[in-house]
Amino acid sequence: MKSYERDNIRRMTGYSWGEQPRDVNVVKLNTNENPYPPSPAVAAALADFDVARLRRYPPPLADGFRDCAATLHGVERDWLIATNGGDELLRLLITTFLEPGQPLATTTPSYSLYPVLAAVQDCPTVEVPLAPEYSLPPDLAAKANAAGAGLTCVVNPHAPSGRLFAVTELDALASELEGLLLIDEAYVDFVDPDLGHDAVTLLRRHDNVVLLRTLSKGYALAGLRFGYGIAPPHLIAPMLGKTRDSYNVDLISQVLATAAIDDQDWARTNWARVRGERESLRAQLEALGFSVPPSQANFLLARVPATADALALKQRLQAAGILVRHFATPGLDDCLRISVGSEEENRSLLAQLRAALS
Numbered sequence: 001m002k003s004y005e006r007d008n009i010r011r012m013t014g015y016s017w018g019e020q021p022r023d024v025n026v027v028k029l030n031t032n033e034n035p036y037p038p039s040p041a042v043a044a045a046l047a048d049f050d051v052a053r054l055r056r057y058p059p060p061l062a063d064g065f066r067d068c069a070a071t072l073h074g075v076e077r078d079w080l081i082a083t084n085g086g087d088e089l090l091r092l093l094i095t096t097f098l099e100p101g102q103p104l105a106t107t108t109p110s111y112s113l114y115p116v117l118a119a120v121q122d123c124p125t126v127e128v129p130l131a132p133e134y135s136l137p138p139d140l141a142a143k144a145n146a147a148g149a150g151l152t153c154v155v156n157p158h159a160p161s162g163r164l165f166a167v168t169e170l171d172a173l174a175s176e177l178e179g180l181l182l183i184d185e186a187y188v189d190f191v192d193p194d195l196g197h198d199a200v201t202l203l204r205r206h207d208n209v210v211l212l213r214t215l216s217k218g219y220a221l222a223g224l225r226f227g228y229g230i231a232p233p234h235l236i237a238p239m240l241g242k243t244r245d246s247y248n249v250d251l252i253s254q255v256l257a258t259a260a261i262d263d264q265d266w267a268r269t270n271w272a273r274v275r276g277e278r279e280s281l282r283a284q285l286e287a288l289g290f291s292v293p294p295s296q297a298n299f300l301l302a303r304v305p306a307t308a309d310a311l312a313l314k315q316r317l318q319a320a321g322i323l324v325r326h327f328a329t330p331g332l333d334d335c336l337r338i339s340v341g342s343e344e345e346n347r348s349l350l351a352q353l354r355a356a357l358s
């Protein structure tokens with residue numbers, strides 16, 4: 001049968017997402033969702049929502065949400081764009097700032113959606129391996145510049161390792177890069193506040209930096225599909241005014257996302273709980289013989305003991321109703337990426353692992 005796809009679409013492979021089971025009783029530690037519920041203010045806003053409002057289109061630029069987020073980050077409204085999940089921001093950056101055929105640069109490993117979205121735009125991906133202990137490759141900017149990359153994407157805290165790159169390192173990277181730098185902060189809410197990490201400061205010092213934020217992880221709203229970008233207005237305006245879908249975030253999402261970020265007390269309490277569980281889970285995995293680098297995200301990358309097989313362990317956990325992520329790629333195939341669950345979920349996970357390894 002004749003294919004009607006563009007050549008590059010026919011050649012490319014799509015994103016493979018983590019398993020999303022219907023069974024709500026599964027202990028789901030495979031896609032880095034939040035183990036705790038969203039703010040009660042979200043439930044209240046949903047209960048109060050007047051369905052008659054759906055007759056009209058939503059505020060096109062999500063100004064109510066943008067004003068709240070702007071206040072939170074100490075920037076003006078025109079430094080923000082609301083998107084249908086952080087993933088939409090990635091697509092907008094690529095379609096707005098990368099010429100078809102122009103490379104996107106990233107580290108490897110990294111978020112596997114970057115090369116997929118680049119391929120949609122018929123752009124190759126330059127993958128620069130991380131340095132030891134998942135640190136930033138010193139030659140990342142040189143390689144990106146040599147390839148003519150228009151956009152370099154760095155996840156921070158890094159996925160799937162959880163390592164946090166310092167703002168000073170990103171500062172140097174932004175200075176060196178000839179193209180844009182996307183700092184994908186999908187997991188930044190879980191960074192220990194004592195570290196004083198704040199990449200928003202970079203936006204005032206560079207004209208080529210964009211930050212990605214999402215409500216999927218820190219605000220426990222993965223099902224809502226709401227994210228946002230923060231950047232100087234010369235980078236936000238073309239996405240906001242030209243490449244975005246006309247009404248890219250629906251009215252219910254705008255109302256609920258605003259309620260969520262307005263309740264910072266709830267969010268911060270939740271992040272502290274996740275950090276507490278993260279440290280306890282890490283210590284217990286290490287005690288079982290896993291090697292687990294420190295993480296500032298809501299997941300851990302656990303290298304399995306030499307005597308065990310990561311894929312077999314993942315399958316055994318799955319049979320016991322516990323989902324974790326295994327990547328069949330070199331350098332990661334002896335690891336399990338485990339989202340930090342609630343205390344009870346982590347206890348079930350550890351009991352199963354203990355039984356499997358004994």
Ligand SMILES: Cc1ncc(COP(=O)(O)O)c(C=O)c1O
Nearest residue numbers: 085086087111155186214216227
């Ligand atoms: C590194 C990274 N960036 C961005 C996203 C996008 O998240 P969302 O589209 O749910 O906002 C994810 C989701 O898993 C992620 O892991």
